[in-house]
Amino acid sequence: MSERAGTRALESDLIDVDGLIKAYYDLKPDVAVPAQRVVFGTSGHRGSSLNTAFNEDHISATTQAIVEYRAGQGITGPLFIGTDPHALSGPAYTTALEVLVANGVRVLVDEFDDYVPTPSLSHAILAYNRAEHGDLADGIVVTPSHNPPMDGGFKYNPPHGGPADSDATSWIANRANELIAGGLVGVLMSEPSAVETYDFRGNYVNDLENIIDMQAIRTSGIRIGADPLGGASVGYWGAIRDRYEIDLVVVNPKVDPTWRFMTLDWDEKIRMDPSSASVMASVLAHKDEYDILTGNDADADRHGIITPDGGLMNPNHFLAVAIDYLYSHREGWKPDAAVGKTLVSSTMIDRVTGFLGRDLWEVPVGFKWFVPGLIDGSVAFGGEESAGASFVRFDGTVWTTDKDGILLALLASEILAVTGKTPSQRYAELAEHFGAPAYARVDAAATPAQKAALAKLDGSMITATELAGEKITGAFSVAPGNGAAIGGVKVTTENAWFAARPSGTEDVYKIYAESFLGLEHLAQVQREAKAIVDAAIA
Template identity: 30%
Template structure:
């Protein structure tokens, strides 16, 4: 069907949701908006789907959610033993329509006789991961768009291990979703009927309590003097209760909350982006931090799977650490407080775009490093594999502010990270050092690693074509030098080949195929390109290492400028 035929079908559907129908009427004269709403089906990818709220097959709404859950239900019936008895855990964040989508998911599952365990109020993503394992459910659904703008929502799927579904499972679920011919006609059972027959069960604080008990197990030192002053902002999301309880139960009581950002708010009205990767998200926390003389500021994104922190610099101001910096500090703290015997067969798991400084730190402690593709689902998948080997998971992280210490959760966990970062800061404070000073110690020991990321947003159908054009050009005409350094290896994850230009030799990359290009340069420098799987962006990642902070910054600036110039030229060329 053409987009116009799909539009007409929705517009004339007798029982179309009245709010969606209103919106369709309002945009009836905006052909560009209508086309973007209907020109394709909202992509159900390897981690689920994410999109703008509104009517249409390319939007997040009750019908596209029902279609996704219908496909998941069909998959579970065929592939998971006793899926109906085990049920599906469902959680949701503070966004528009999140609770409604959670209930719609339960209604579709119920139509298949599959029990749904739905949280009675909003919860963080890592708690959903934990809940799947705790309840021994067949799968999990998280309604969230993470740190996307307010007009977005999303749908993430977890398997019975509590991890985001790996590629093979995802492909099978996607196949089932794509078999659903008409999203408007998916059967959804009556909510009250499901509650009466036990197919919709509401979950209260019992899972929170079990999670908090596990949270105590990630401590890497005994409770002692906790004289740290903390400022915390949940950025209008889901983290408030668990973070506050988690800090309190290990003795951190001097915690000041940014009250204006403590309550859930789907508009995220006090920030331009509810993303702790963005420094502007910390503006109110910094103001409060100065008033109370805080040692550390911590901020979580709306679904509480990412954590950002800011720490004092030498001038009395606060500096936001990068995900690579915080991850490396947490890694060093974790390994230094882990007995040598426990470190045997231990593994650090990180992504291919995460700093190589982590590998240097892990090697220092005799711990091996495993690289995965970008996305925490691959780290969760590795943890599952370790259960059948002698390997032990010790720490996992990615540059985009995602960390995991205790494997009772199988996704990145900002609640764990908030507690661990507070312990970390408290440890260094006792030695009269800030985290910036602690970072300098690591730089002097392992080298001055510095990373950067540039994100180019190209929205809509035209944007998707431009992103494809950039990747094709980089693949067909690879860089030979960058920043005056020679490219010594090219890793194309779409073809799974690592090529050495000097002798044109190649070897296979033992990772799943993905549309990613990585260039390894001399002196431990690298650049990587990948389209985002959840946003209309192409991301460029950079990593350098030199003998000083200044020279690392200079080299990073030169390489980033060259890459930007190349991208601008690709977009200009017809």
């Protein structure tokens, strides 16, 4: 943790917007260099133009690959496209439009030339496809999510409305790299003139009454503060306030591609992560002015919840509270609808789920795994430990199949309005009943070869029988919910667990760990986890 964490950004911390955009057009990638290839992670292709990792050639080739992919899949409906305020998002958005229009794709852009949050785009895709027009729509979100201002990002959402699966992204990335290697022969581009418009904001905001008890929020009179953190939700919060006549203040409506108004994250980087206390330091200064105070990242797929009595909530804590509340207050949901969580999320969720009499659906990291369950209602809630979640409507039908930070922020207000208790107060009650776990994530150094070995590690290769003084009850490399590979290993005991996964961008692996026996026991779990993993991948 840097000494400057949580302090205001200085002029020296800010990006050179003009230089960043110039590099987007001027630098040409060499796909023989791994760092300059198109690579889709769990949320699309990301990188900086300054590192020749996110440039015009990347986006034109990737868009052409998406055009070819959707044609191969028989997707003939419109393509919805939106963008966030990152400096590279505008140029990438223009490049994508030039390719889409040249290929004759019917493109729908925002009616008011506004930013489009990821959940709003997912909502638009699903709304179109639910209306059964005889064809299917898909979409692109130009965003690197919470990444620093120097980064750009490009995500593809197929007709199911959520993040594309690895089969789709692998095909798209491989084809894009082929096109770049071939000098972009086959990439069509023209002036982006023939586009249609769509009211992303209006359609999303007007539909919120079908998933959130907006009347309860309004009649309660609770005072809400919403900070978009300079992101794509900036125009949405005022619209929500006006449409539902709730007492809501947009705490900071500023938008600036340098994000000069932000406080620095733990590593002195400007990063729009609403789950980070360092990032949210300036928002936390207002915590006593509101009954509920929230933040969203740049594309509004993440949420941060602040209460006067508890400050910034740990994302795992709010997920547990949300699950406890929703499954007790949504009579229209299927009685056998499961609770979805990623396997690095808190075991508190397991205990709450068991108490509710619901099944737990535990999947690998990545929101894409929740998509099928959210669509058919068999999973009514899906959440990630990184402050991303979504759930179904009052009637049990799908809302979004991508993370929705606006929705979860509004849920915090509904919980207070209906129960009279803040989410922090409710979590304290859950902790008193189920125990109070200590949770943390740390990084451990690893060579590329060791990272590759960890990604392929089988649970049966773990030879240890004890972890931090407790018998190991499970060691597995596939998720219990769907049998998908987790790209690492998870080890459990009665009161603790750890999971280890290689980083996709650094020479480290991540150790997620939790203990219901306190901080000292958690530290012991972390130490022994590293020893166990290092022995397995040596």
